[in-house]
Amino acid sequence: MNPTMMKTFNSLVFLIIFLFPFFVYGEEFSISTKNNLILELRPGQKVTAGFMDITVSENVNIIKIESKLIGNIEAHSMIMDGEIMKMRKIKPELKKNIEYKFQPGGDHLMFYNVSEKLKKGDNINLLFTFELKNQKRLSKSIQFKVK
Numbered sequence: 519m520n521p522t523m524m525k526t527f528n529s530l531v532f533l534i535i536f537l538f539p540f541f542v543y544g545e546e547f548s549i550s551t552k553n554n555l556i557l558e559l560r561p562g563q564k565v566t567a568g569f570m571d572i573t574v575s576e577n578v579n580i581i582k583i584e585s586k587l588i589g590n591i592e593a594h595s596m597i598m599d600g601e602i603m604k605m606r607k608i609k610p611e612l613k614k615n616i617e618y619k620f621q622p623g624g625d626h627l628m629f630y631n632v633s634e635k636l637k638k639g640d641n642i643n644l645l646f647t648f649e650l651k652n653q654k655r656l657s658k659s660i661q662f663k664v665k
């Protein structure tokens with residue numbers, strides 16, 4: 519390589535190394551939510567449910583939900599098997615620009631080992647981890663109200 523080519527080559531390497539991360543994080547992933555709520559703990563209970571309407575700008579799966587005040591958070595589906603209500607752990611598949619509802623009687627959020635510090639009227643942030651179709655993961659904090 520002659521010096522001019524070398525210079526060009528170095529510039530290219532520089533561009534690729536420094537611009538690539540922006541390209542990766544530049545993915546336009548946005549979330550909008552409403553009706554985010556967690557049901558207040560009943561006396562003596564440690565388990566409760568929560569609901570939310572969520573719309574995302576990419577096809578993603580919710581693979582993890584975390585909070586310091588809650589031991590374990592799962593997404594569940596619910597179906598009636600005759601008289602019996604059955605819940606199953608799911609990794610919700612959210613479709614681009616289509617509202618996904620966590621709602622009573624359907625898919626919902628389930629909270630185990632909930633801290634008694636969590637009182638009616640409190641706001642709490644849950645950290646959601648999403649997996650995009652290209653396997654990339656993104657975490658976003660979403661606020662819920664205890665009702």
Ligand SMILES: [Cu+2]
Nearest residue numbers: 594605627628
């Ligand atoms: Cu459940």
